Amino acid sequence: MYTLFYYPCNASLAPHFVLKAINAPYQLELVDRKKLAQKSAQYLSINPTGRIPTLVDDEFILFESAAICLYLAEKHPEAALIPADIKQKAIFNQWLMYLTSTLQTELMTYFYPERHTQNALIYDDIVRTQQTRLKDVLQIIDKQLNDNTYLVGESITVCDYILFMLCIWADEIQHPPLSFNNLNRYLKTMARDDAIQQACKIEEISLAAYAI
Template sequence: MYTLFYYPRNASLAPHFVLEALQVPYQLELVDRKKNVQRSAQYLRLNPTGRIPTLVDDEFVLFESAAICLYLCEKHPEGNLIPSESQHRAEFYQWLMYLTTTVQAELMIYFYPERHTQSALMYDDIIRTQQSRVQDMLTLLDRHLADKTYMVGEQFTVCDCYLFMLCIWADELAKPPLQFEHLGRYLAGISRHPAIEAVCKKEGTELGMYR
């Protein structure tokens, strides 16, 4: 059985979606960020980065959200969360890399401006800049989804799990994802996926705004 070390609405959300979508046995282990458990000696032995999530599969330990998602999908190809056709698979990796290395990275700067300057006077400026940068990325995603139900091809994939997680994080932006025409429609549809519904119920994330 897999063990996912998680915290609600954290970067563990995408792997949690994947575990649920694959319908494999797993258990959750809360890493209480309010108590800085992610910095405890016990947790750091599992994950030396001190970040969430971590996946334990018997004696094998893995961190980084995207790596966990891909590992799970490769172990359970019957789940069809990675496209099999070569060009769709290439597009899948393209969008997953964009979501992880660009959108997620820019959101982290928005949420933690203090990590990117030594002057508190710069916090508001960083936040405003990141709002604008993330809006541009959401606009790009909105255009991509203009005629699509899913991020890649005609199937639910890890990219949909990842994008839904990031859009939950971004719901506090001046123009949140739901205010984009195509992205908003897409999120409404994805919110009805059984895995999304089940995980959000477990983690206490309200989906009413997407309906």
């Protein structure tokens, strides 16, 4: 049985979606960020980065959200969460890298400006700059969704579960994902996915904003 070390609406959310999508037995182990449990010696013994999530599969341990999602999807190919066609898989990899290295990175800078300067006087300037950068990133994703039901073609992939997680995080920025036409349609479609609904119910994440 899989064990996912998680915290509600943290980076563990996408792997939680995937666990529901592959319909495999799993258990959740709360890592209480409010008590800095992710920095405890016990947790650091399985995840030296001190970040959430971590997946344990028997004696195999894996950290990093996207890596966990890929591992689960490849171990359960029947769920078809990674394209089989070589060109579609290349596009899948392209968007996976863009989401994790660009959108997620820009969001982290927005949420934690103090990590990027020692001058508290420019925190607000960093946040304002990130508003523009995030708008530009979301516009690119919105354009990709112009002719696609999902981010890569016409079926849900790991990319979609990661994107939905990141869009939940971004719902309070100046130009939130729901303010873009294609992303609005896409997110409302994704919110009806059983895996997302089940995981969000467990983590007590409201999907009311995505109701049609």
